[in-house]
Amino acid sequence: MTYERFASWYDQLMSDAPYDQWCALVERAVSSYQTGKRMLDLGCGTGELALRLAEKGFDVTGVDVSEQMLAIAQMKAQERGVDLSFFQQDMRDFGPFEPFDTIVIFCDSLNYLLQEEDVVATFSRVYDQLKSGGLFLFDVHSLFKMENVFLQHGTFASNDDEVSYIWNCYPGSWPHSVEHELTFFVRLDEGVYERVDEMHVQRTYDVERYVTWLKQAGFRLLHIWADFTEQQPTNESERIFFIAQK
Numbered sequence: 001m002t003y004e005r006f007a008s009w010y011d012q013l014m015s016d017a018p019y020d021q022w023c024a025l026v027e028r029a030v031s032s033y034q035t036g037k038r039m040l041d042l043g044c045g046t047g048e049l050a051l052r053l054a055e056k057g058f059d060v061t062g063v064d065v066s067e068q069m070l071a072i073a074q075m076k077a078q079e080r081g082v083d084l085s086f087f088q089q090d091m092r093d094f095g096p097f098e099p100f101d102t103i104v105i106f107c108d109s110l111n112y113l114l115q116e117e118d119v120v121a122t123f124s125r126v127y128d129q130l131k132s133g134g135l136f137l138f139d140v141h142s143l144f145k146m147e148n149v150f151l152q153h154g155t156f157a158s159n160d161d162e163v164s165y166i167w168n169c170y171p172g173s174w175p176h177s178v179e180h181e182l183t184f185f186v187r188l189d190e191g192v193y194e195r196v197d198e199m200h201v202q203r204t205y206d207v208e209r210y211v212t213w214l215k216q217a218g219f220r221l222l223h224i225w226a227d228f229t230e231q232q233p234t235n236e237s238e239r240i241f242f243i244a245q246k
Contacts (some may be wrong), residue, residue, distance in 0.1 A: 015203060022227045023052045029102075029116050029243055033222075035135050036101035042091045042126070043109025047073025047084065054082045058102075062086045065092050088195045092121045099131040105138040108239070111202035114174055119205075123217040130246040136219060137243050142226075143176055145238040150178045161186050177203035207233065210242060219244035 016227040026039075037058050041050040044062030046069050054060045054077075062084060064070050070086045084126045089095070103126050113119050127134050133214050141150075156167040168181040169174070185193045207224060214221055219227065223230070226237035233240050 002076070004044075017048075017107070018228060019049050019052055022104075024057065024102060025228065025241065026053060027056065028056075029130075029135055029137060033133075033135055033245065035133065036131075038098075038101045038131075040100045040103045040129065041114075042094065042103060042105045043107070044073060044086070045069045045107065045109075047076055047086065049106060050084060051076060051080060051082055051103075054084055055080075060080055060084055061100075063089045063091065063096065065090050091125070092118050093125060095125070095129050095242060097129055101138065102130060102135045103130055103132055104136075107159050108139060108140055108141050108202065111141050111204050113178065114201060114203050116205075119210075120213050120216070122214050123219070127217045127219060127246055132246055134246045135222075135242070136214075136246070137241065139239050139241045140210065141202065142233065142237050143204060143206060144236055146178055146202075146204055148236075149238060150180075153244070164193075172201055172203065174203050176205060177201060207211050207240060210240075214242065214244050219246060 001049070038051060039058045039060045041053070041060060044050045044064045047062055050060045050062040050073070059086045060071060064073070065085070065088065067088050071090055073086050073157070087094070089110070110119065110122065113122060116191070130136065150169040151171060157171070158165050162186045166183045170179045171177070172179045172182065178201070180202065182198045182200065184196045186196060189193050211224075213220055221242070223241070223243040224233060225231065225241040225243070227235035227239050
């Protein structure tokens with residue numbers, strides 16, 4: 001999924017996203033394990049987290065597969081006077097770069113990889129692009145969220161003057177996957193709206209599967225946390241965080 005027209009309204013729709021909590025989690029991890037400031041944000045989208053990390057003093061590079069999202073990220077960096085480098089690449093085969101101290105994949109970007117081998121390839125590539133002792137942090141939707149939040153609720157909606165949407169969720173073709181059918185109504189002029197439709201598909205796996213793939217790639221698992229806390233996941237946790245070290 002390259003977030004085609006969706007990129008234009010992504011920041012507005014994500015205005016309540018917990019970017020500060022992602023940023024704080026990264027800062028705690030880097031401080032705890034005393035890694036350096038060179039960082040890669042994989043699946044960086046419109047660059048909101050990358051910009052915040054850069055403003056905290058990190059030397060950040062952003063990578064995303066969406067040209068539209070990166071164009072917005074670059075524009076925001078220029079407007080805020082932040083020096084960032086952005087590259088349009090696939091997280092399964094990004095680089096080559098000089099090795100990083102930390103690599104992050106947040107906001108469930110990893111869940112857009114629909115084949116097991118794609119997740120495995122991403123972990124392997126991340127390992128190759130980290131310095132020895134470097135950190136890998138990522139989050140994913142839990143099985144509970146996929147099956148008991150998205151699929152049980154089914155339909156979500158927002159009625160805003162500028163952008164409104166209807167978001168329907170259906171079971172996907174793969175195990176533990178969800179098809180997100182998004183219909184946006186975007187205000188163009190007084191009383192005139194444009195309709196835009198997009199389909200997003202996400203898939204997740206159980207915690208043990210992610211742990212196995214991390215270890216196969218060569219990582220040492222440090223922590224598994226849930227929902228922006230430093231607590232172990234429960235059966236009703238919605239977002240699972242992994243911290244691993246090369």
